[in-house]
C-alpha cells in the first residue's frame with residue numbers, strides 16, 4: 001500500500017496515465033511507459049485469477065488446452081491467455097496453473113515468440129512437460145523465421161507477397177518498404193499500436209526441436225496444418241511442430 005491508502009500499482013497506473021497525457025512527454029519515455037501500462041494490465045488480470053487459486057493450481061482438469069489463443073476459439077479446448085477473452089486469465093510467464101500429468105494436448109500458435117527467451121520460453125516448455133500426461137502432445141506454431149530469411153536477398157515481388165499477407169492490416173504497413181524491413185519485423189516486431197506485443201525471439205524448426213528435446217520430450221516432428229484447430233490466417237508463413245512427452 002502507498003502512503004495515501006491506494007494500492008501502489010493503482011497509484012503507479014494513475015501516474016503513468018498522467019505522464020502519457022502530458023504533451024511534453026518525450027516519444028521514448030511514452031513508449032517505455034506504454035509497455036509498463038500493458039504489463040500492469042496483465043499483472044492485474046493475473047493477480048485476480050491468482051487470488052482465486054492461491055496455490056497456483058486451478059480445480060478444472062481440462063484435457064485439451066490452448067495457450068495464447070486470443071479471440072481464436074477452438075471447440076473442446078480450454079483457452080488460457082493473459083488478456084480477455086479466455087477461459088482463464090493467467091500470465092504464462094508465471095507457470096501453467098494445471099495439475100501434473102493432467103493434459104493430453106496443448107496447442108499454441110503465434111504465442112511463443114511473444115514471451116522472453118530464455119527465461120519464460122524455457123519455463124513454459126518445462127511447465128507443459130510437467131502438466132502433460134505420459135504420451136501427451138504439444139503443438140506449437142510460430143512465424144517461420146527460416147522462411148523469412150530465405151526471402152533475403154531475393155526477388156522483391158516474393159517479399160511483397162509476404163509483406164501483404166502478414167502486415168497489410170497493420171498500422172506500420174506503410175513503413176515496411178524493403179526486404180530487410182520484413183526481416184526486422186519478424187525478429188523484432190515493434191509496432192507502436194498498443195494492441196500488439198513485440199516479437200521477443202525468432203524460431204525455426206531446429207530451435208523448436210532443441211527446446212522440446214532439452215525439456216525432456218521424446219519426439220519432435222513437423223505438424224501438418226489442420227484448420228479445424230489452427231487459425232486459418234496463420235497457414236501461410238508459419239512453422240508448426242508437435243512434440244510428444
Ligand SMILES: C[S@@+](CC[C@H](N)C(=O)[O-])C[C@H]1O[C@@H](n2cnc3c(N)ncnc32)[C@H](O)[C@@H]1O
Nearest residue numbers: 068069070081082091092093109110111114231
Ligand atoms: C499474436 S496473438 C495470437 C493469437 C492467436 N493464437 C492467433 O494465432 O490468432 C498472441 C497471444 O498471446 C497472448 N499472450 C502473450 N503473452 C502472454 C502471456 N505472458 N501469457 C498468456 N498469454 C499471452 C496474447 O494475449 C495474445 O492473445
